[in-house]
Amino acid sequence: MLTVMANRKIMAFGLQALSSEERKKILLDIADALEANENLITAENETDVAAAQEAGYEKSLISRLALKSGKILSLAKSIRVLANMEDPIGCVLKETQLADGLVLEKTSSPLGVLLIVFESRPDALVQIASLAIRSGNGLLLKGGKEAKRSNAILHKVITEAIPDTVGGKVIGLVTSRDEIPGLLKLDDVIDLVIPRGSNKLVSQIKSSTKIPVLGHADGICHVYVDKSANLEMAKRIVLDAKVDYPAACNAMETLLVHKDLVQNGALNELIVDLRIQGVSLYGGPRASALLNIPQARSFHHEYNSMECTVEIVDDVAAAVDHIHQHGRHVILPWQRRLSTYLQGHELPFIFPLCSAHTDCIVTEDRETAEVFLHQVDSAAVFHNASTRFCDGARFGLGAEVGISTSRIHARGPVGVEGLLTTRWILKGSGQVVDGDKGVIYTHRDISVDSLKKMYQKNPKMQKEKEMAEAAAD
Amino acid sequence: MLTVMANRKIMAFGLQALSSEERKKILLDIADALEANENLITAENETDVAAAQEAGYEKSLISRLALKSGKILSLAKSIRVLANMEDPIGCVLKETQLADGLVLEKTSSPLGVLLIVFESRPDALVQIASLAIRSGNGLLLKGGKEAKRSNAILHKVITEAIPDTVGGKVIGLVTSRDEIPGLLKLDDVIDLVIPRGSNKLVSQIKSSTKIPVLGHADGICHVYVDKSANLEMAKRIVLDAKVDYPAACNAMETLLVHKDLVQNGALNELIVDLRIQGVSLYGGPRASALLNIPQARSFHHEYNSMECTVEIVDDVAAAVDHIHQHGRHVILPWQRRLSTYLQGHELPFIFPLCSAHTDCIVTEDRETAEVFLHQVDSAAVFHNASTRFCDGARFGLGAEVGISTSRIHARGPVGVEGLLTTRWILKGSGQVVDGDKGVIYTHRDISVDSLKKMYQKNPKMQKEKEMAEAAAD
Numbered sequence: 001m002l003t004v005m006a007n008r009k010i011m012a013f014g015l016q017a018l019s020s021e022e023r024k025k026i027l028l029d030i031a032d033a034l035e036a037n038e039n040l041i042t043a044e045n046e047t048d049v050a051a052a053q054e055a056g057y058e059k060s061l062i063s064r065l066a067l068k069s070g071k072i073l074s075l076a077k078s079i080r081v082l083a084n085m086e087d088p089i090g091c092v093l094k095e096t097q098l099a100d101g102l103v104l105e106k107t108s109s110p111l112g113v114l115l116i117v118f119e120s121r122p123d124a125l126v127q128i129a130s131l132a133i134r135s136g137n138g139l140l141l142k143g144g145k146e147a148k149r150s151n152a153i154l155h156k157v158i159t160e161a162i163p164d165t166v167g168g169k170v171i172g173l174v175t176s177r178d179e180i181p182g183l184l185k186l187d188d189v190i191d192l193v194i195p196r197g198s199n200k201l202v203s204q205i206k207s208s209t210k211i212p213v214l215g216h217a218d219g220i221c222h223v224y225v226d227k228s229a230n231l232e233m234a235k236r237i238v239l240d241a242k243v244d245y246p247a248a249c250n251a252m253e254t255l256l257v258h259k260d261l262v263q264n265g266a267l268n269e270l271i272v273d274l275r276i277q278g279v280s281l282y283g284g285p286r287a288s289a290l291l292n293i294p295q296a297r298s299f300h301h302e303y304n305s306m307e308c309t310v311e312i313v314d315d316v317a318a319a320v321d322h323i324h325q326h327g328r329h330v331i332l333p334w335q336r337r338l339s340t341y342l343q344g345h346e347l348p349f350i351f352p353l354c355s356a357h358t359d360c361i362v363t364e365d366r367e368t369a370e371v372f373l374h375q376v377d378s379a380a381v382f383h384n385a386s387t388r389f390c391d392g393a394r395f396g397l398g399a400e401v402g403i404s405t406s407r408i409h410a411r412g413p414v415g416v417e418g419l420l421t422t423r424w425i426l427k428g429s430g431q432v433v434d435g436d437k438g439v440i441y442t443h444r445d446i447s448v449d450s451l452k453k454m455y456q457k458n459p460k461m462q463k464e465k466e467m468a469e470a471a472a473d
Numbered sequence: 474m475l476t477v478m479a480n481r482k483i484m485a486f487g488l489q490a491l492s493s494e495e496r497k498k499i500l501l502d503i504a505d506a507l508e509a510n511e512n513l514i515t516a517e518n519e520t521d522v523a524a525a526q527e528a529g530y531e532k533s534l535i536s537r538l539a540l541k542s543g544k545i546l547s548l549a550k551s552i553r554v555l556a557n558m559e560d561p562i563g564c565v566l567k568e569t570q571l572a573d574g575l576v577l578e579k580t581s582s583p584l585g586v587l588l589i590v591f592e593s594r595p596d597a598l599v600q601i602a603s604l605a606i607r608s609g610n611g612l613l614l615k616g617g618k619e620a621k622r623s624n625a626i627l628h629k630v631i632t633e634a635i636p637d638t639v640g641g642k643v644i645g646l647v648t649s650r651d652e653i654p655g656l657l658k659l660d661d662v663i664d665l666v667i668p669r670g671s672n673k674l675v676s677q678i679k680s681s682t683k684i685p686v687l688g689h690a691d692g693i694c695h696v697y698v699d700k701s702a703n704l705e706m707a708k709r710i711v712l713d714a715k716v717d718y719p720a721a722c723n724a725m726e727t728l729l730v731h732k733d734l735v736q737n738g739a740l741n742e743l744i745v746d747l748r749i750q751g752v753s754l755y756g757g758p759r760a761s762a763l764l765n766i767p768q769a770r771s772f773h774h775e776y777n778s779m780e781c782t783v784e785i786v787d788d789v790a791a792a793v794d795h796i797h798q799h800g801r802h803v804i805l806p807w808q809r810r811l812s813t814y815l816q817g818h819e820l821p822f823i824f825p826l827c828s829a830h831t832d833c834i835v836t837e838d839r840e841t842a843e844v845f846l847h848q849v850d851s852a853a854v855f856h857n858a859s860t861r862f863c864d865g866a867r868f869g870l871g872a873e874v875g876i877s878t879s880r881i882h883a884r885g886p887v888g889v890e891g892l893l894t895t896r897w898i899l900k901g902s903g904q905v906v907d908g909d910k911g912v913i914y915t916h917r918d919i920s921v922d923s924l925k926k927m928y929q930k931n932p933k934m935q936k937e938k939e940m941a942e943a944a945a946d
Contacts, residue, residue, distance in 0.1 A: 436867075
């Protein structure tokens with residue numbers, strides 16, 4: 001209990017109070033320590049793998065559990081990339097002159113304490129711990145019991161590389177499953193929970209905590225092929241969206257096709273490649289009759305495999321409707337709750353019916369594309385590009401914390417900024433409010449946004465910018 | 474129930490699908506309608522006020538309830554300001570070229586459905602409804618029963634000004650208190666709860682819902698006067714922070730004074746003005762003995778009145794420690810929970826002990842100021858400026874949604890951006906992922922941030938910018 005009740009100053013500000021260079025050095029030391037301890041880590045991991053095989057775990061779990069040859073080196077490499085990235089803490093996001101000599105800065109700062117619950121993959125521990133150090137957050141890690149030894153040795157190597165002045169205890173490892181329900185109740189202590197694992201894990205955590213959860217329980221991604229689509233492009237996108245990695249959350253689960261593509265044979269062309277690749281097709285009411293394929297169990301089903309649903313829709317508006325109505329696994333529970341509470345009341349309501357993960361339109365018609373991009377209320381909405389692009393690395397976010405279908409804090413693929421909050425820093429010279437007679441407010445935006453506006457108003461500067469951009473290439 | 478189960482398309486996208494100009498027109502129509510119905514609104518409000526007086530409600534409540542002369546006109550005026558502000562929806566916050574012909578935009582979009590619970594003040598209904606319209610959000614309003622008639626007429630006037638094509642039901646008014654517990658359970662339906670009222674209301678709501686709550690239950694704001702402070706400035710700031718509006722959440726509750734200011738008489742000078750203004754002083758262990766004032770009941774106490782706590786600290790580090798340890802009303806409940814769950818485990822922990830609202834240092838020493846600004850982990854941290862500046866209007870945010878002490882989504886004074894989320898829009902030309910061999914990633918930042926970097930690297934452009942800024946003044 002003494003450790004638990006450790007001084008807040010040491011714990012909370014151990015990492016936060018360090019300079020960017022010091023945090024960088026810790027990360028580089030961890031990378032070195034991982035490489036130096038490669039044999040030890042591999043040995044512990046092999047023991048875990050052997051135990052899992054003996055216990056008869058699924059092949060896919062064992063595959064995720066095993067640290068493949070070269071994995072430690074590639075983890076060390078990615079930590080060095082993180083070490084060398086721009087410091088995400090203390091960035092001035094907005095700068096406003098409130099009054100003469102009174103300047104307000106909105107700056108980025110660590111979120112506080114993160115709880116990460118992950119399954120199988122011991123490499124997740126390393127990735128997340130290094131992200132937490134880079135972003136100055138305290139961290140509690142809860143791994144799967146099948147990776148117990150791997151996690152223990154990785155945790156030991158990492159925390160031993162953290163200098164005593166900071167204290168390795170900024171990163172804690174929770175080993176018993178029994179502690180999770182208790183930890184999930186600590187909404188005053190833990191600022192964010194990030195589950196990394198199955199939909200089931202995410203759903204369970206979401207339903208049992210008041211702490212904000214960064215993640216997605218499901219991903220019912222749609223591709224809508226419009227009548228004006230370039231058919232070759234559509235075939236390429238549909239195929240990639242389904243077969244590039246069918247188990248991914250950003251894989252296509254439902255293909256929506258404009259009704260005009262039925263007559264001219266385009267629909268058949270669209271699905272022939274899917275069939276060749278071995279994708280099993282299920283139809284909505286219209287498509288199943290037309291294509292003579294089995295009816296889909298539900299439009300709310302996430303296959304996560306070489307299967308998908310096909311349906312015919314009348315136009316882009318019908319496609320948008322379908323996406324908003326059928327993106328979600330299960331809609332009944334909360335509909336039931338809603339009707340119980342609002343029975344008899346004249347209350348309006350908006351139904352968040354969709355998983356609202358990633359949805360795509362394939363069309364050559366710019367106006368139709370705009371309708372789709374404007375109206376589909378998902379975390380990611382694409383025009384003429386595969387849903388598989390919805391990913392932190394592909395989005396260029398650096399390290400990916402996860403993909404969020406939550407609407408607050410962070411949405412879609414989340415990089416390190418999902419682990420940050422903001423602080424307002426006001427620098428004055430003795431100003432007081434005094435019933436708002438104390439200063440003359442100017443509210444002048446002196447941050448980078450103001451540059452943009454200046455450019456828009458000043459064609460000469462616009463040209464300068466283009467020249468500089470060209471020179472930068 | 475038919476209304477409740479209304480088509481999602483109509484409800485959710487009624488406002489969202491409108492153009493900025495259309496939303497603007499609705500707001501202007503509402504402003505006109507409020508003015509046109511001023512007499513009717515005033516009459517209903519007077520009935521509420523009379524009933525509240527008869528029922529023996531507190532004077533302060535009745536004062537908040539009454540729509541003073543000219544209030545309707547000033548509300549209409551502020552709606553017109555909101556109508557004319559830049560559209561907050563659809564702003565491109567970040568723009569990245571992922572690959573040739575593949576451009577990613579991070580854009581702002583409505584959060585979804587808001588539940589606002591407010592007490593007494595019927596003007597809050599008008600402000601919040603107009604903010605919701607401007608930001609394209611569905612809205613459920615729950616007002617106090619003492620303002621029943623005022624809220625009903627305001628709601629009627631506002632929703633009747635919304636065209637049938639959108640549907641006035643995007644703004645719902647909940648009249649019965651019994652419905653609140655039910656609504657607070659609908660975490661799948663409601664995206665954000667904003668309580669506007671007493672600390673008690675906020676605390677109750679926070680403890681009884683999984684829906685994110687935007688607000689602050691308490692505000693224990695500190696002013697720390699360093700040994701190197703300009704004494705005249707310190708006196709001005711301390712006085713303003715306490716007496717400008719003692720009931721505000723950003724008023725000073727605790728004055729921390731460097732020990733060196735005891736000997737030279739500066740401490741006495743600091744408190745003499747407070748005493749003259751009628752502020753009752755309570756001391757921490759050191760100050761109460763020294764100044765011969767009653768001991769403060771607790772450092773965690775928010776007076777919200779002409780009272781404050783004074784304590785002596787050794788230096789800036791001790792001031793930071795004090796702020797982190799004593800910012801919060803009640804620390805025991807979660808400490809107890811924490812120790813129950815973690816008993817016997819070697820878990821590190823960070824204690825969020827502070828309300829972390831607004832804290833200020835007064836010092837002429839730049840280095841000391843930097844230590845304070847860097848280390849105090851509050852929503853707002855000030856140097857040489859009154860804590861009373863922590864406010865949406867004073868920060869230049871336009872309309873204020875509230876002040877948040879939450880660490881996720883929005884922190885400190887929150888403007889309309891607190892009612893927004895983001896969507897990722899990807900515009901391609903047929904790109905596929907294909908095991909990441911499909912495109913050559915460029916990840917080139919083509920948003921305004923890149924301008925800043927160009928500037929930093931290019932002194933000539935920096936000069937251009939300064940000239941343009943000077944010209945803009």
